[in-house]
Amino acid sequence: AQRVTQPEKLLSVFKGAPVELKCNYSYSGSPELFWYVQYSRQRLQLLLRHISRESIKGFTADLNKGETSFHLKKPFAQEEDSAMYYCALTGYSGGYQKVTFGTGTKLQVIP
């Protein structure tokens, strides 16, 4: 079984402070991990994926297989970063891909 855990429901930080949104996963194979973001009353959209090793809007995330984590980080939070963030894992079940989302973390950046 695959599982994604986001331990924080709400994370409040001041503008300019560093941000770290935690994500831990459980999966027996090689996972594909993603971060999705949902701005207020908008659709979910991909923020970044581990396979691309990219930085989007100043966010980065490194897959740590030893700790089974994929934490999302940004050195200096901006007000426009306030949103819901979901960590997601794509694994395989019965020959088909299965996507599991974490419960989400609401990031609130205080001006």
Place this chain on the structure above:
Amino acid sequence: DTAVSQTPKYLVTQMGNDKSIKCEQNLGHDTMYWYKQDSKKFLKIMFSYNNKELIINETVPNRFSPKSPDKAHLNLHINSLELGDSAVYFCASSQLAGVGKTQYFGPGTRLLVL
């Protein structure tokens, strides 16, 4: 052009009614999904279809019946609506093969059951 679209955007209805939500994607993807996002923002997969075939059916009441007339469409029909069905329903699509397997989401349908 909108990649994944859903209709209607808002749906307000009475308990016991039957309603449908439509989803269409123009990305040429072979896999489509329905998710339910509740009032606490928890996002839970309901169904997944690959090439019009059901491949994932999570623990969802059988009042919910997905239908995929073709690869580009996945509709959700809900019978005998209950108060607890009130939520935002998101459709999504992805390409099964290939690297990344990013999900592309529709704008959501806000369902309110009175």
